[in-house]
Amino acid sequence: MLKKKNSILVTGGAGYIGSHVVEQLVKKKDNIIILDNLVTGFKKLTNKKAKFIKGDIKNTIIVNKILKKYNIDTIIHLAAYLNISEAEKSKKKYFINNILGTENLIKACQNTNVKNIIFSSSCSIYGNIQGAVSENKKPNPMSYYAYTKYKGENIIKKNSKKYNYRYAILRYFNVAGASPSKKIGEIESSHGHLFKNLAIQALKKYPVINIFGSDYKTKDGTCIRDYVHVSDLADAHIKCVELLQNKKKSLVLNYGYGKGYSVEDIVNIFKKIKKNCLINYKDRRPGDVAQVYANIKKSRKILNLKPRFNNIKKILQSSINWEKKLN
Numbered sequence: 367m368l369k370k371k372n373s374i375l376v377t378g379g380a381g382y383i384g385s386h387v388v389e390q391l392v393k394k395k396d397n398i399i400i401l402d403n404l405v406t407g408f409k410k411l412t413n414k415k416a417k418f419i420k421g422d423i424k425n426t427i428i429v430n431k432i433l434k435k436y437n438i439d440t441i442i443h444l445a446a447y448l449n450i451s452e453a454e455k456s457k458k459k460y461f462i463n464n465i466l467g468t469e470n471l472i473k474a475c476q477n478t479n480v481k482n483i484i485f486s487s488s489c490s491i492y493g494n495i496q497g498a499v500s501e502n503k504k505p506n507p508m509s510y511y512a513y514t515k516y517k518g519e520n521i522i523k524k525n526s527k528k529y530n531y532r533y534a535i536l537r538y539f540n541v542a543g544a545s546p547s548k549k550i551g552e553i554e555s556s557h558g559h560l561f562k563n564l565a566i567q568a569l570k571k572y573p574v575i576n577i578f579g580s581d582y583k584t585k586d587g588t589c590i591r592d593y594v595h596v597s598d599l600a601d602a603h604i605k606c607v608e609l610l611q612n613k614k615k616s617l618v619l620n621y622g623y624g625k626g627y628s629v630e631d632i633v634n635i636f637k638k639i640k641k642n643c644l645i646n647y648k649d650r651r652p653g654d655v656a657q658v659y660a661n662i663k664k665s666r667k668i669l670n671l672k673p674r675f676n677n678i679k680k681i682l683q684s685s686i687n688w689e690k691k692l693n
């Protein structure tokens with residue numbers, strides 16, 4: 367049960383994952399505030415039952431005002447830039463938004479009622495791994511984006527005692543699919559996400575699929591990832607809020623399904639839906655690691671949640687169905 371009294375702030379709540387988190391939150395609680403500058407978010411993804419404020423996490427005045435005015439006791443911090451290739455080229459932009467933005471948000475928690483912080487981290491902080499990776503593996507960020515997430519984690523951990531809050535760091539693996547409500551899904555197409563790209567191509571008469579890198583040391587040469595459905599990930603956020611509000615101690619958790627699929631595996635599933643698709647093998651993208659998938663022992667035990675959508679074909683179909691709705 368979520369505590370009724372105080373409010374929850376969701377930064378990045380007009381984005382893909384944030385909108386799914388808010389969709390679950392508003393079912394349980396009425397005072398949800400979204401702070402999003404709409405750089406890659408969309409007003410139409412914001413839930414009408416939540417209060418939407420257009421603004422930037424780097425704007426100290428706005429953040430302070432929100433934390434006090436709405437008596438925020440929990441922050442779910444998703445606002446970030448996340449294009450891995452872009453981050454390699456524009457490090458400063460990512461440093462300012464992801465690292466300084468997080469620092470600004472956390473500093474604003476001083477002398478407020480914020481008691482719980484949930485942070486969107488990423489499996490990318492592990493770097494390239496062999497076998498399923500568990501939370502106690504020492505991070506080895508190999509891209510600049512991953513580095514910004516790693517620094518974000520550290521800012522949150524470091525200030526937890528000083529500002530008197532508990533935290534849950536959720537290291538998401540690759541997020542895909544769309545809500546069964548059919549009302550929300552991924553709109554932004556610049557992040558280079560495989561399922562979004564496939565969904566866009568699914569609507570074309572002559573689909574063309576780009577595979578970036580076919581010479582990785584994996585079973586078929588393409589990258590291996592652990593894909594999770596966005597609504598299962600949203601459920602994990604609600605559970606983290608409940609655990610923290612019930613004064614459980616701070617957490618660092620993977621959120622994946624624990625199974626790695628190669629890009630080629632996914633494209634082969636896609637080919638059954640769109641038989642005439644053309645495959646283009648391209649160079650590796652800067653910042654991509656060969657393989658990463660989750661050891662889920664700890665998160666399954668602590669969250670005690672059964673995933674509702676763990677089926678790769680259905681995840682792909684839900685991405686495609688959402689794309690059809692968007693067009």
Ligand SMILES: NC(=O)c1ccc[n+]([C@@H]2O[C@H](COP(=O)([O-])OP(=O)(O)OC[C@H]3O[C@@H](n4cnc5c(N)ncnc54)[C@H](O)[C@@H]3O)[C@@H](O)[C@H]2O)c1
Nearest residue numbers: 378380381382383402403404405406407422423445446541
């Ligand atoms: N999508 C994935 O597979 C994945 C995997 C691991 C981690 N993550 C993390 O999840 C979070 C959400 O990602 P998403 O896939 O929903 O992307 P998204 O781009 O849809 O969402 C990010 C949201 O943050 C907002 N935003 C960015 N900078 C902001 C700022 N300075 N102030 C206010 N709002 C700002 C954007 O407008 C957008 O709505 C990110 O932190 C990302 O790093 C995503």
